[in-house]
Amino acid sequence: MSLRVAVVGSGPAGIYTAEALVKQSPGPVEVDVLERLPTPYGLVRYGVAPDHTSIKSIANYLQRVLELPQVRFLGGVTLGEHLSVEDLLSCYDAVVYCTGAMVDRRMGIPGEDLPGSVAATDFVNWYCGHPDVSPDRFVLDSPEVAVIGVGNVAVDVVRVLAKTAEELSSTDVPHDVLERLADSQVKAIHMIGRRGPEHAKFTLKELRELGELANADVCVRPEEAVVLGADFPRQIKGNIDVLQSWAAKPPVGRPRRLDVRFWLRPVEILGTDRVEGIKLERTRLDDDGRVVGTGEFETLPVGMVLRSVGYQSVALPGVPFSERTMTVPNEAGKVRDREYVAGWLKRGPTGVIGTNKSDAAETVRTLLADQPSGGQASIDDLLARRGVTPITYDDWLAIEKAEADLASSLGRGARVKLVGLDAMLSAFRS
Ligand code: NAP
Numbered sequence: 001m002s003l004r005v006a007v008v009g010s011g012p013a014g015i016y017t018a019e020a021l022v023k024q025s026p027g028p029v030e031v032d033v034l035e036r037l038p039t040p041y042g043l044v045r046y047g048v049a050p051d052h053t054s055i056k057s058i059a060n061y062l063q064r065v066l067e068l069p070q071v072r073f074l075g076g077v078t079l080g081e082h083l084s085v086e087d088l089l090s091c092y093d094a095v096v097y098c099t100g101a102m103v104d105r106r107m108g109i110p111g112e113d114l115p116g117s118v119a120a121t122d123f124v125n126w127y128c129g130h131p132d133v134s135p136d137r138f139v140l141d142s143p144e145v146a147v148i149g150v151g152n153v154a155v156d157v158v159r160v161l162a163k164t165a166e167e168l169s170s171t172d173v174p175h176d177v178l179e180r181l182a183d184s185q186v187k188a189i190h191m192i193g194r195r196g197p198e199h200a201k202f203t204l205k206e207l208r209e210l211g212e213l214a215n216a217d218v219c220v221r222p223e224e225a226v227v228l229g230a231d232f233p234r235q236i237k238g239n240i241d242v243l244q245s246w247a248a249k250p251p252v253g254r255p256r257r258l259d260v261r262f263w264l265r266p267v268e269i270l271g272t273d274r275v276e277g278i279k280l281e282r283t284r285l286d287d288d289g290r291v292v293g294t295g296e297f298e299t300l301p302v303g304m305v306l307r308s309v310g311y312q313s314v315a316l317p318g319v320p321f322s323e324r325t326m327t328v329p330n331e332a333g334k335v336r337d338r339e340y341v342a343g344w345l346k347r348g349p350t351g352v353i354g355t356n357k358s359d360a361a362e363t364v365r366t367l368l369a370d371q372p373s374g375g376q377a378s379i380d381d382l383l384a385r386r387g388v389t390p391i392t393y394d395d396w397l398a399i400e401k402a403e404a405d406l407a408s409s410l411g412r413g414a415r416v417k418l419v420g421l422d423a424m425l426s427a428f429r430s
Pocket residue numbers: 106107148149150151152153154156193194195199200201202206265266308309310311349350351352
């Protein structure tokens with residue numbers, strides 16, 4: 001008899017888990033990958049920036065896993081809505097939760113909920129065509145925008161804001177979104193780090209790309225590029241060198257300007273009906289290495305604040321969750337009898353996409369060592385009884401084809417994302 005496993009979530013963690021089950025299992029295995037959206041690949045489709053085509057090509061690898069005979073894609077199926085944990089355990093020997101980190105962390109400052117103060121997760125979903133965010137969600141009508149945080153998501157957001165619509169035209173950005181980017185009034189982008197260049201979370205390759213922007217000058221204040229000490233790991237030393245080289249270079253008058261700022265923390269987002277500015281306090285590290293304010297303030301006249309201060313996971317109905325770590329408590333991937341977790345939901349939103357491969361492999365080793373055995377009920381019968389018709393892998397291929405057709409009809413690249421669930425569903429129902 002085959003080992004039957006449900007993987008909840010079809011992002012990189014879920015699909016690497018399916019692959020590890022097929023590769024590691026000593027006996028036959030059947031894996032169903034359940035996904036609430038009609039489309040697989042999670043963050044690769046809806047998180048990786050559209051102009052990062054080589055990272056996006058990880059989808060080709062994930063596709064080969066979904067095409068393995070032991071693996072089945074069941075889209076449009078939501079845990080907590082269409083079925084419960086108990087249902088899954090009645091149908092499978094084991095369940096692996098891989099739903100990632102879907103919401104933004106909060107900064108906890110006044111004004112954070114004003115219109116115009118936006119979670120980077122929303123903005124990223126917007127330009128990636130996520131069906132949860134409508135293309136008319138954002139109008140880029142402010143000449144100045146602040147992006148809070150100096151991680152790779154902040155760099156992605158800044159790059160999309162700084163590029164011209166022409167530069168993004170060959171990407172898969174939804175056409176309505178591309179038109180809004182073409183109408184952007186943004187002239188100045190301020191990327192704000194609450195600590196120094198040596199503490200920034202972005203990686204060197206991503207930082208260097210900002211220096212290649214054809215449409216924007218990148219500016220760093222020499223006094224903010226100064227670092228104490230010299231003994232840094234190679235990546236950080238690389239970041240510092242790049243930032244210091246920008247600090248030594250005057251702007252050349254490109255249409256947009258990116259100011260990369262350090263040692264400033266947001267204390268209040270200003271405005272009455274919408275964002276009209278952001279108040280920042282200069283910071284330093286105290287003797288314990290904590291960020292503290294110096295009492296010196298600065299206000300930027302921005303009309304939009306993009307909060308890019310990290311993602312966090314959300315609790316799944318019926319699954320243990322730690323509000324302290326915002327992850328599912330686990331031991332090497334094991335949650336409870338026959339329940340496991342992998343990816344960002346297991347360890348928090350860190351690392352690159354490939355990190356999820358070794359993470360999933362660990363969870364699968366734990367699962368296989370347990371030899372879990374349980375439910376014999378049929379998931380197909382259970383979903384049919386509830387009136388749920390899962391979206392199949394072939395349905396997904398029809399969505400992909402419709403996206404390729406749309407791109408060629410618009411004369412834009414290899415794919416243009418369909419926007420909204422209706423457009424996706426009609427791609428295979430027609
Ligand atoms: P991140 O790397 O954790 O960066 C978060 C940033 O927000 C840090 O600069 C952090 O500063 C700052 N921050 C946190 N709380 C703050 C607050 N209250 N006020 C001001 N600043 C605050 O998170 P991320 O950028 O969302 O990235 C998530 C993961 O995805 C990372 O592993 C990243 O490398 C990965 N990713 C990779 C790529 C790529 O490879 N191209 C692209 C996108 C994302 P402190 O350091 O001071 O806390």
